[in-house]
Amino acid sequence: MNCRRFGRTGWKVSELGYGMWGMGGLTGSDDAESRNSLQRAVDLGCNFFDTAWAYGSGRSEKLLGWLVRQNAGKKLYTATKIPPKNFRWPSRREFKLDDCFPPDHVEKYVHSSLENLGLECIDLIQFHTWEDGWVEDDRWVKKIDDLRAQGLIQAVGISINRWEAWNGVRAVQAGLIDALQVIYNIFDQNPDDELFPACAAMDVAVIARVPFDEGSLTGRLTLDSKWPEGDWRNTYFVSENLKTSVQHAEALRPLVPAGMDMPQMALRFILNNPTVSTIIPGMRKLANVEANFDAANRGPLPAALHTQLRKHRWDRTPTEWSQ
Numbered sequence: 001m002n003c004r005r006f007g008r009t010g011w012k013v014s015e016l017g018y019g020m021w022g023m024g025g026l027t028g029s030d031d032a033e034s035r036n037s038l039q040r041a042v043d044l045g046c047n048f049f050d051t052a053w054a055y056g057s058g059r060s061e062k063l064l065g066w067l068v069r070q071n072a073g074k075k076l077y078t079a080t081k082i083p084p085k086n087f088r089w090p091s092r093r094e095f096k097l098d099d100c101f102p103p104d105h106v107e108k109y110v111h112s113s114l115e116n117l118g119l120e121c122i123d124l125i126q127f128h129t130w131e132d133g134w135v136e137d138d139r140w141v142k143k144i145d146d147l148r149a150q151g152l153i154q155a156v157g158i159s160i161n162r163w164e165a166w167n168g169v170r171a172v173q174a175g176l177i178d179a180l181q182v183i184y185n186i187f188d189q190n191p192d193d194e195l196f197p198a199c200a201a202m203d204v205a206v207i208a209r210v211p212f213d214e215g216s217l218t219g220r221l222t223l224d225s226k227w228p229e230g231d232w233r234n235t236y237f238v239s240e241n242l243k244t245s246v247q248h249a250e251a252l253r254p255l256v257p258a259g260m261d262m263p264q265m266a267l268r269f270i271l272n273n274p275t276v277s278t279i280i281p282g283m284r285k286l287a288n289v290e291a292n293f294d295a296a297n298r299g300p301l302p303a304a305l306h307t308q309l310r311k312h313r314w315d316r317t318p319t320e321w322s323q
Helices: 031-043 059-070 103-117 132-136 139-149 169-173 195-202 213-218 239-255 262-271 286-296 303-310
Strands: 003-005 012-014 048-050 077-082 122-127 153-159 179-183 205-209
Touching: 031 059, 031 286, 059 077, 059 103, 077 103, 103 122, 103 139, 122 139, 122 179, 132 169, 139 153, 153 205, 169 195, 179 195, 195 205, 213 239, 213 262, 239 262, 239 303, 262 286, 262 303
Parallel strands: 048 077, 077 122, 122 153, 153 179, 179 205
Antiparallel strands: 003 012
16 A cells, blocks of 8 residues: 655555544444454555544544554554534534634543543544634634644644535645645546645645545446435435436446446546545445555556546535535
8 A cells, every 4th residue: 555645744644544434323334344344454554544523423433442452563543523513514604613613622522532542642633614714713723732732632634515625725825734634536626726736835635535426436326326214325315416426427437447447446536636645435344445445556547547537527516415
């Protein structure tokens, strides 16, 4: 597994990281299966793991803590997220810092995450929602500096709303963060416009999430796709979104080269971007771990194919169902 420099932290992190949202129990995950998948990823060279307190109210964090202790001789980078105080996702323009991340709330959840992880320090603490207007309120900056001085965290990052890559440029340019997490894939290329150039200029690490566009870039969605009761995809893939997602995915099918499938093509597309530090697909099952690491180890796509795929950019606007 190749590694990339994680911005100004200087960390060397695996190109393929691990997104642990699916291990919080919200999609029927099994802890034993999760542990096997996590350990297999470590065995294949993964050293960056992204979780959040909100993933099962600490359940996913506890799995990550277990993994770190199981691999005491290896450096595994831990990244987690503070939930907004109002527990509202996504953030909205009218939300103030006091609605989401007042200083005492930030400190409370850093300690809560440390307890769940069973660790003395978190490598990367992230704000699970973000509004660039909060740049003007330095109370969160002072609190982060305090927590860092106490040795409780090493670096700070933000997680940006779906399809709102612009809503993080000010934080990057202000030099206040070490990393950011944003949706980036064949369809969602808008971070290339302003956000990624700002990150490159300020040496801010980029975590690319949702590499398969919530499943549409696996090529397995159909107009008849269904999910178990309670699965959040039932509210995301409403009829209008499911139809257009299938249409966009089908338009890619002729471009998939022989010996490659659509998920591999989607993952490798992101590796072509040097600004991306690591990609964090969700991988609950062992088969997904094996397939994704095999794809990543094949490296970036050939330049000609990457150029063709750039033409499939799909600019979307947040809606009530996009969450």
